[in-house]
Amino acid sequence: MKTTTTTMQTGLKIVIIGAGYAGLATVIHLRKRLPNAHITVIDQHAAHTIITRLHHTAQHPLADIQLPLQELATRFDFTFVQHAVSFEAPQLLAWQHSKCLQLDDKTIEFDYLVVATGAPLGAHAKASNGYDLAGLSQHCLATLLKKLIAQSTNTALVLNIIGAGPTGIQFAFAIEQVLTRCHIAYQLNLFDGQAQLLDAFPATMVRYVEQRLAEKKITVFPRHYFKGEQGTDLVFDDKASNSITVQRSDLSLFFLGKKDVSPLQANSSGQVLSGGQVLTRVFTAGDCSHYVDLGANAMTSQNALRKGKAVARNILREAGLVHFCLPYMHQEVGYILSLGTDDAVGWIGNKNIIVQGLPAMMAKEMIEAQYDLLLKGIDCSLF
Ligand SMILES: Cc1cc2nc3c(=O)[nH]c(=O)nc-3n(C[C@H](O)[C@H](O)[C@H](O)COP(=O)(O)OP(=O)(O)OC[C@H]3O[C@@H](n4cnc5c(N)ncnc54)[C@H](O)[C@@H]3O)c2cc1C
Numbered sequence: 001m002k003t004t005t006t007t008m009q010t011g012l013k014i015v016i017i018g019a020g021y022a023g024l025a026t027v028i029h030l031r032k033r034l035p036n037a038h039i040t041v042i043d044q045h046a047a048h049t050i051i052t053r054l055h056h057t058a059q060h061p062l063a064d065i066q067l068p069l070q071e072l073a074t075r076f077d078f079t080f081v082q083h084a085v086s087f088e089a090p091q092l093l094a095w096q097h098s099k100c101l102q103l104d105d106k107t108i109e110f111d112y113l114v115v116a117t118g119a120p121l122g123a124h125a126k127a128s129n130g131y132d133l134a135g136l137s138q139h140c141l142a143t144l145l146k147k148l149i150a151q152s153t154n155t156a157l158v159l160n161i162i163g164a165g166p167t168g169i170q171f172a173f174a175i176e177q178v179l180t181r182c183h184i185a186y187q188l189n190l191f192d193g194q195a196q197l198l199d200a201f202p203a204t205m206v207r208y209v210e211q212r213l214a215e216k217k218i219t220v221f222p223r224h225y226f227k228g229e230q231g232t233d234l235v236f237d238d239k240a241s242n243s244i245t246v247q248r249s250d251l252s253l254f255f256l257g258k259k260d261v262s263p264l265q266a267n268s269s270g271q272v273l274s275g276g277q278v279l280t281r282v283f284t285a286g287d288c289s290h291y292v293d294l295g296a297n298a299m300t301s302q303n304a305l306r307k308g309k310a311v312a313r314n315i316l317r318e319a320g321l322v323h324f325c326l327p328y329m330h331q332e333v334g335y336i337l338s339l340g341t342d343d344a345v346g347w348i349g350n351k352n353i354i355v356q357g358l359p360a361m362m363a364k365e366m367i368e369a370q371y372d373l374l375l376k377g378i379d380c381s382l383f
Contacts, residue, residue, distance in 0.1 A: 012037040012319060015101060015110040017085050019043035019069050020051075021301045022286025023116035025308025026315075028377060031076045033316055039077070040108055042101075043069055044084035049137055052301050053368070055167070055338065058174035062140040067375065076377065081108075085117075089264065092272050096279040112281050112315045115272070116308065119287040119299055120261055124162070124254035127229045132254040133167075145175065148251055149182050156185035158248050160234055162226050163255035164192035166337055169209060171253060173340040176216045188217070189247070191224040191236060201335070201347075204354045208345045209337065216340075226256065258287070258299070268293035268327030269314040270307060280318060283311045295328040305374070305381070306330035336364040 012034060016023045019041050027039055047066040056065060073080035083103050092115070095101065100109045124132045131139060148157060159175060161168045172190050179186045190213070197220060198206045213220060223239040234247045264284045265273045268291055272279040285307035287299040295310075296303050310328040317325040336346030336355070344360035347353055355363055373380055 012112075013040075013110045014038070014112045014114070014315065015040045015042065015108055016114040016116060017042045018116035018118060018286070018288070019045075019048050019072070019080075020116060020118050020286060021304035022118075022289075022308040022311075023114065024048060024072070024375070025305045026114050026116065026283075026285060026312045027076055027078055028374060028379070029309050029312035030315065031078070032377075033312075033321065035077075038079070040079045040081060040110075041069065041073065042081045042083050042085055042103070042108075044082070046070070046082055048072060050371070051133075051137075052371075054133070054136060055170040055174040057136065057141045058145065058171070058178050059142055059341075061142065062137075072375070081106075089274065092264070092279055092282050093274050093277070096274075096282050099281065110281070112283065112318065114270075114311055114315075115264060115282065115284045115288060116286045116304075117288045118304075119258040119263075122256055122259050124226075124256050127232045127249075127252065129232045129249060130229065130252040130254060132256075136253070141171075141175075142178070144251065145178055149179075149184055152184060154185075156187055157250045158187045158189070159251045159253075160189045160191060160247060160249045161253045161255065162191045162234070163257065164190040164194075164197055164220060164222075165255060165257065166198070166335075168192070168253075168255040169198070169213075170338050171255065172213070172218050173216065173338070173343070176218055177340045180216075187219070189219050189221060191221045191226065191234075191247075193223065193225045193239075195222050197222065202351045202354060205337075205345050205347060205356075208354075208356050209339065212339050212343065212345075226254075263288055263290040263297075266291050268295065268329070269317070269325075270311040270328060271314070271318075283315065285311045291328050293327060295330045296332045298332065300332065300335070301371075302332060302334075303330065305371075309379075309381075334363070336360055336367065338364055 047068050050065040053065045069080045100107050121133045161172050225237040227235045227237050234249050236245045238245045266284050266289050270283045272282045272284050286304035290297050313325045316322045334348040336344050338344045344364050345356040346360050348355055
């Protein structure tokens with residue numbers, strides 16, 4: 001048994017597509033248990049973006065939230081290949097049998113494959129003053145704001161955020177802080193198609209956010225469906241008054257969510273289900289996956305990290321290196337929204353336990369610190 005284990009540990013080849021939260025969590029947990037395995041990570045980008053901190057770029061350089069994947073490859077001893085892998089679901093069955101990926105003229109063999117490509121982002125910004133998530137991952141918001149402030153005249157700047165989900169709200173507070181500190185005259189607007197802000201969150205939390213938005217003079221326009229751009233202006237279908245409104249815009253930020261693409265179905269070990277068959281060598285984790293049994297599937301970094309860890313454990317089990325491993329059963333333990341650098345609100349434990357102000361900020365900082373430690377190889381998650 002010992003000889004078999006040693007041979008397997010030396011020879012195991014694992015390929016992970018996607019170096020986001022789920023992909024990196026899989027690598028880090030696997031590397032701890034398999035010091036000799038050959039792990040290859042493929043990503044279309046050269047850096048891992050800590051996307052949950054994207055709103056920090058209203059004040060800080062983009063480089064602060066981007067980690068070169070080559071640096072992580074050295075830290076966790078994996079081979080990094082920068083490549084966009086294009087595939088449709090039937091390809092997964094073919095990979096299960098062939099146990100190899102073909103990238104241009106390169107063949108990469110594997111014993112286990114992990115698909116952790118996240119959820120595709122919708123592209124919305126077309127005008128020269130409009131940015132969506134892809135744009136904000138390339139252009140630092142702090143630089144855009146600096147330019148806008150430098151060019152401002154006596155007329156108040158008009159900044160519009162389209163999409164008032166958690167991301168839009170975090171950005172609104174981060175931008176408000178910058179503009180207020182610069183003593184600039186501005187109008188900051190948040191547009192959303194829904195009648196009620198953050199309707200999936202507890203009412204106490206929503207009330208707190210609404211109060212803070214009012215205090216900061218961030219104007220919310222509910223029931224406003226974005227129809228398109230007219231030059232640099234924005235056109236909305238105002239469902240409240242059943243009219244079309246045109247909004248002047250000096251800067252437009254689009255946070256209209258992810259593309260509606262069906263996730264890969266998987267069992268509670270993270271193995272892909274395809275046409276009623278379990279693909280024993282092909283795993284999936286993170287936003288691109290839906291586990292059919294017990295655990296939480298919401299598209300959060302917390303679930304992506306837990307699924308990544310579950311996949312790593314289940315690869316060890318499938319390879320015969322551990323005999324038992326619990327299925328993925330993770331339930332969300334909280335969600336905290338940052339409302340600028342000095343305030344936050346959220347729930348911890350269950351949705352009746354609301355934290356706000358300093359305790360919420362401290363909890364948010366602890367979550368961030370936990371992730372920084374994980375990227376250094378230290379897992380201090382409690383669950
Ligand atoms: C702005 C923003 C703020 C957020 N804030 C929070 C928050 O505060 N709390 C929270 O819990 N969640 C938050 N989320 C959600 C959270 O970030 C996601 O749930 C998490 O990133 C999912 O991790 P993942 O690994 O599945 O996917 P991702 O992190 O999206 O990683 C996918 C990786 O796969 C790569 N990739 C994709 N397609 C291919 C391909 N074809 N070939 C090669 N590589 C590919 C991508 O480049 C990327 O590196 C936020 C999301 C956004 C966009």
